[in-house]
Amino acid sequence: MPALQPQSQIITLGQYEELPEDARAEVFDGQIFYMASPSQDHQAISMELSTVLNTYLKSKNGPCRVFHAPFDVKLNDTPLTMVQPDLMIVCDKNKLDGKRCNGAPDFIIEIVSPGNPSDDYIRKPYYYKNAGVREYWIVDPRRKTVTVNYFEGNMLNIQYSFDSTIKVHIFDDLLINFFDIAVLLNS
Numbered sequence: 001m002p003a004l005q006p007q008s009q010i011i012t013l014g015q016y017e018e019l020p021e022d023a024r025a026e027v028f029d030g031q032i033f034y035m036a037s038p039s040q041d042h043q044a045i046s047m048e049l050s051t052v053l054n055t056y057l058k059s060k061n062g063p064c065r066v067f068h069a070p071f072d073v074k075l076n077d078t079p080l081t082m083v084q085p086d087l088m089i090v091c092d093k094n095k096l097d098g099k100r101c102n103g104a105p106d107f108i109i110e111i112v113s114p115g116n117p118s119d120d121y122i123r124k125p126y127y128y129k130n131a132g133v134r135e136y137w138i139v140d141p142r143r144k145t146v147t148v149n150y151f152e153g154n155m156l157n158i159q160y161s162f163d164s165t166i167k168v169h170i171f172d173d174l175l176i177n178f179f180d181i182a183v184l185l186n187s
Contacts, residue, residue, distance in 0.1 A: 013080055024070065030079035035116070038069075038086075041185055042111045043139045046086050048181050049109060049139070053089060064091040064106065072100035075131040083127070086111045089170075104132035105169050112140040116162050125149055135170050139166065141185065146178060 011032035019025060024035040046068060053066040068087050075081040084136070088105035090096060095103045108128055110120040120138050128136045129151045138147040150156040150169045160166050162182035168174040 011080060012147055013074070013077065013082075015161065016080060016082055025085070026084055027080050027082040028127065029076075029081060033119075035084075036113060038111070038113065039141075042086075042113060044137055045111050045141060045181055048184060049087055049176070051172075052176055056132055056171070057089070062091070063093055064089050065093075065096075067101070067105075074100055075104065075107060076103050081127060081131075083124070085109065104128070104134075106133070107135045107137075107168065108133050109137045109139060112138060112142070114142060121147070135168065137166075144182060 069084045085108040087109040089107040136149040144162040146160045162178045163178045
């Protein structure tokens with residue numbers, strides 16, 4: 001089964017909220033797509049990045065918080081666009097209502113699954129940029145690359161290899177060493 005399976009009917013927020021709690025689904029312009037479960041490498045990368053991001057944010061003692069999937073982000077009400085990024089940073093606590101993030105997170109990381117690379121490389125950058133996400137990374141374990149999309153000011157779209165140390169542009173002093181993550185995947 002492909003990772004993303006579109007359904008034919010347009011759904012509302014109420015219908016989305018009635019889905020079973022364990023349903024892995026996203027909605028783009030009212031069209032629901034069911035997602036496959038993440039792989040072992042996907043989970044390992046997510047855990048490592050979550051740890052790095054959370055440690056950094058805690059050391060700054062600021063308003064930003066890191067969240068990981070499954071956690072809903074409502075980018076649009078009508079038609080409904082609801083995503084579950086692998087990792088995100090939200091700096092505006094007013095966007096959080098206890099159930100989801102309402103509006104664009106500041107920073108999103110998606111880890112590419114083999115069954116849906118076009119979703120992370122094509123569909124999501126369009127929606128994230130238009131919703132106001134400041135920075136979006138695509139981590140591709142198969143290619144061992146990280147594509148950085150910085151949507152503010154002098155917009156950037158740069159691809160790095162897993163042996164790189166990469167700056168998170170929305171912060172002045174956060175660097176992530178992907179070599180350490182590559183070592184983890186090879187062990």
